[in-house]
Amino acid sequence: MTSPRPHRATLLAACAALALAGCDRKSATPPAPPPQMVTFVTVTSHPAPIHTELPGRTEAYEIAQVRPQVSGVLQKRLFTQGADVTVGQQLYQIDPAMYQAAYDADKAAVLHAQAALLTAQAKMRRYGPLAAAHAVSQQDYDDALAAEREAEADVAQAKANLEGAATNLSYTRVYAPIAGRIGRSISTVGALVTANQTQNIATITRLDPIYVDVNLPSSALIRLQQELAAGQLQRADANAATVGLTLEDGSPYPVAGKLEFAEVNVDESTATVVVRAIFANPDHLLLPGMFVHAEILEGTDPHAILVPQQALVRDVHGQASVMLVGADNKVVVRQVKADRAVGSNWIVNQGLNDGDRVIVTGLQKVRPGAVVKPVEAAADPGQADQGRAG
Template sequence: MQHPYRGGAVPLAAALVACGLTIACSKKEQVKGTPEVAVVTLQPERVAITSELPGRTSAFLVAEVHPQVNGIVQQRVFTEGADIKQGDLLYQIDPRPYQAAYDTAAAALARVEANLPAIRKRAERFKELLSVNAVGHQDFEDADAAAKQAEAEAQSLKAGVESARINLGYTRITAPISGRIGKSNVTPGALATAYQGPAFTTIQQLDQVYVDSPQSSAMLLALQRNLASNRLKGGTPDQAKVKLFLEDGTPYPQQGLLKFSDVTVDPTTGSQILRMVFPNPKHVLLPGMYVRAVVEEGVAEQAILAPQQGVTRDPKGNAVALVLDGSGKVEQRTLKVDRAVGSKWLVTEGLNAGDRLIVEGLQKVRPGVTPKVVPFESKPAAPAPAAK
């Protein structure tokens, strides 16, 4: 006896059920297959363009103190680390040999100057007698040559006296500039050798300090192009204002100015040195400190800022973004990105005001697809963990 459900009835019913399920699933998947994306409508913004550069501080003026005569150091007058003024006595070298040389030169000059009037008068008298043929030409020429020789000797001795006076003055080593003096490298009793050996001490002027920072030549060229195209306003490479942050991140209260950029590009690094000057009334900045300088290049009045999560890179490394065109379809744009401004990219080409930039759901869509647009909700930063 055959089972009542055997034969073609059961396969036909199963096929109809399977077909109905397939159609239902297909419709359900079609509904679920519409991707959702969140977009941001870009608007032009006024943005201050800055560049952060590492740098080192250096003294505004530096003077190394060296002896200019030989001798024994008799005393050191200053206190190490003190503020001194230009002309203050720092060291005293034994002046006695130079005083004796000065006295000798002065005495020799006095002897010649004492005889000089008589020699001049004799030459003048012979000149008068020559006019009446009372003396011969040879006698007059000898008297005139003797007078000129005495005058030349007097001039030579005057120079010798001046040289002796200068050397005597060099025994007093004084401060060439005002500033803060460092440690002393010699003590009383040491032998001073003129113009040789290490410096006795160093003086640095700290009321103002320099900050030297390397900057790529490409960055300077970009800045010059920005200014020439009027994309940036309110700043020039030689008059930009500069803010400073100390090594621990503390902002320095005084604002500085960009003084100049070096005229030579380092061939090994492709960079130039930017020199900035900062007032330092409280001597907070000391030579050799590491700092971070923020150079204000200018202001972009109509800047396009794109959220960083909406900008990716293609296999060639180019910045790309997905936007919705007028019909709501996805379109891919290739961008030119200048720099990061906070959590956004400053875009110079590829995006315009009014463009709808996709910032969420980028992995779900491709160019040509018409996605469903949902509101974009920026997530607040996670709160910092409580201190234990």
């Protein structure tokens, strides 16, 4: 019968070998993890156009509400509804009969007053030498002089009445006060209209050019003025900013406009200022009351540094910062000032220099001082995206 002792010895030796191997593994130092890979962009300063997009409404350049200035019955409508009219074009004819009669009566009154003046002047010419020779009394001379003066006043009064009658007669012909497109006729032929009525009988709207009114935050207006004064923004036209339009259907308006002026009062409820731009509208594509999006080109920042929005973080106090790939590929945190968004980027006004490598991806996996494996992004976002300011 074979003895089991050799098998026990072999088993004990194997266990001892395994225990020693386990002790060796526990005592070995684990290898360091490889550097975290991050993507960065190298920032450079370069000119960047600064836009602001705001909703707005179109407003007519001129509007004239046509109303009668004398009372009467409309005899004729002399324009085509919805057509363009010119300044001074006759639109309506009001029955002139009674105004023509008043004019004729006042004209006859002028002739009557002029005849009475001739009589008074002739009498005065006779009484002059007689009064000098004391052939007539001083009272008779004074009466003749007063009669002449009264006759002159009567002529002046009659002429004034005639001018009034002529004016009323001319008002029976209703003319276009401005050039533009006339709408529908509110009153029809045969209707009675009255002087100074509140209801207009037609409306003329000048469509070319046309205004666009937008509400700009007062803080943005102050910032814009300060940046222009400090030279941080430059304009091709020093007198006005260029404005583009996007129509309600999303299509761009083909003609650029110019910023004309800003209101002097701030709306207390919205803290905004009405800014008005003017656009050429030769095809009458824009009509008053349309909703549009105005894109104001405030100017060009000649030394803009843009970083992607995902690269910038803010703390609870609103302080912005970015992570950089520093010397020896170590992560560095840099506080920056970035108050304006441009498309998918931020404009950094302070804190960055040309050549800084800003980390854009992998931010959540790195800490300040950590060594990283940097990979440069495909393109500088400032050159790839010249977006719109918000």
